[in-house]
Amino acid sequence: MEETPQHTPVLLERTLELLAPGIERIAATGIVPVLIDGTLGLGGHSEAMLSRFPDARLVGIDRDTSALELSRARLAPFGDRFIGVHAVYDEIGEIAAEHAPDGVAGILLDLGVSSMQLDLAERGFAYSKDAPLDMRMDTTRGITAAEIIAEYSEFELRRIFQEYGEEKLAGRYARKIVQRRAERPFTRSADFVQLIADATPAAVQRAGHPAKRVFQALRIEVNGELAALEAAVPAALDSLAIGGRIVVLAYQSLEDRIVKQELQRRSSSTAPAGLPVELPEHRPEFSLLVRGAGRATEQEMAENPRATPVRLRAAERLRIPERGSERRSDSRSDSRPDARSTDSARGRRPARPPRPERAS
Numbered sequence: 001m002e003e004t005p006q007h008t009p010v011l012l013e014r015t016l017e018l019l020a021p022g023i024e025r026i027a028a029t030g031i032v033p034v035l036i037d038g039t040l041g042l043g044g045h046s047e048a049m050l051s052r053f054p055d056a057r058l059v060g061i062d063r064d065t066s067a068l069e070l071s072r073a074r075l076a077p078f079g080d081r082f083i084g085v086h087a088v089y090d091e092i093g094e095i096a097a098e099h100a101p102d103g104v105a106g107i108l109l110d111l112g113v114s115s116m117q118l119d120l121a122e123r124g125f126a127y128s129k130d131a132p133l134d135m136r137m138d139t140t141r142g143i144t145a146a147e148i149i150a151e152y153s154e155f156e157l158r159r160i161f162q163e164y165g166e167e168k169l170a171g172r173y174a175r176k177i178v179q180r181r182a183e184r185p186f187t188r189s190a191d192f193v194q195l196i197a198d199a200t201p202a203a204v205q206r207a208g209h210p211a212k213r214v215f216q217a218l219r220i221e222v223n224g225e226l227a228a229l230e231a232a233v234p235a236a237l238d239s240l241a242i243g244g245r246i247v248v249l250a251y252q253s254l255e256d257r258i259v260k261q262e263l264q265r266r267s268s269s270t271a272p273a274g275l276p277v278e279l280p281e282h283r284p285e286f287s288l289l290v291r292g293a294g295r296a297t298e299q300e301m302a303e304n305p306r307a308t309p310v311r312l313r314a315a316e317r318l319r320i321p322e323r324g325s326e327r328r329s330d331s332r333s334d335s336r337p338d339a340r341s342t343d344s345a346r347g348r349r350p351a352r353p354p355r356p357e358r359a360s
């Protein structure tokens with residue numbers, strides 16, 4: 001019998017605690033709070049959110065159709081409180097405008113791959129399992145790792161290993177790959193991993209597998225992960241209602257840096273230095289909810305090793321800039337200049353329920 005894929009949600013209780021005030025605040029205005037889980041995966045966090053916040057509806061986004069299918073089955077008992085959307089999370093602005101026109105109450109981004117994706121050998125994410133070199137989260141489109149390894153120039157391979165893998169031996173690996181593929185193409189991961197291992201001098205064999213950083217780099221390139229995140233974080237922040245909250249869980253430093261920088265930027269005053277009084281339009285748009293980055297406890301790390309590298313960052317929306325004064329284009333601020341007044345003007349009118357699923 002086939003095993004049911006598993007994924008233990010990381011920092012689950014902390015995530016729920018951080019999101020709760022945003023949902024309660026919006027529910028208190030009479031508007032149905034809408035949560036967006038931008039990385040639905042197997043729906044572990046989403047299931048907990050739907051159970052903990054019975055007034056809320058939840059839109060779950062995933063680019064992986066298998067994950068979406070499994071989550072839909074898992075979350076079916078919540079009926080139309082759950083909507084699954086097949087999309088890349090950088091489309092969060094449009095998805096929020098469609099399903100939460102009054103602003104989103106809470107957003108979760110639990111970045112990276114799921115345990116299911118790592119466990120299913122045929123997806124090619126794990127260097128420890130021989131498989132076709134695929135690594136696409138969305139297997140319905142896009143370039144595979146095998147195509148990158150076969151087609152990218154030595155220069156491009158070195159660049160992605162350096163930038164996305166922070167790999168010191170990037171140049172050496174790129175050269176060896178190009179030499180080897182001229183004789184015989186790589187199709188499976190075991191063959192590729194062996195080349196990386198052979199190209200790693202014994203003197204620099206460090207703790208951890210020599211192919212770890214190269215696999216991370218290929219996965220990031222295959223899925224355009226950093227570009228998607230760079231677009232998604234500002235769009236997610238723009239889509240929050242006042243009092244709405246975002247929680248982001250990152251598992252590697254490149255992703256965490258993008259999240260940290262954007263949250264810090266949007267949580268800082270823009271008042272020019274020396275101005276005696278901070279004008280309302282210079283006030284920070286967000287407030288950081290966690291000092292530094294939240295980490296898993298020793299106990300959680302022991303129970304779920306995937307939680308070991310996690311960095312949690314979270315923020316609450318304080319205000320929505322007036323039209324024309326925003327730091328970046330905020331399409332929603334055109335129609336709702338200030339959600340504080342918008343909330344009271346709208347009184348206790350219930351929000352339009354989210355529309356049914358738009359993609360499968």
Ligand SMILES: C[S@@+](CC[C@H](N)C(=O)[O-])C[C@H]1O[C@@H](n2cnc3c(N)ncnc32)[C@H](O)[C@@H]1O
Binds near residue numbers: 008063088089111112
């Ligand atoms: C760490 S898992 C989420 C696990 C989930 N929180 C749970 O409890 O089951 C990350 C999920 O996000 C998806 N994902 C990663 N990057 C994405 C992107 N740019 N757009 C949409 N989904 C993405 C992956 O396919 C994966 O299913």
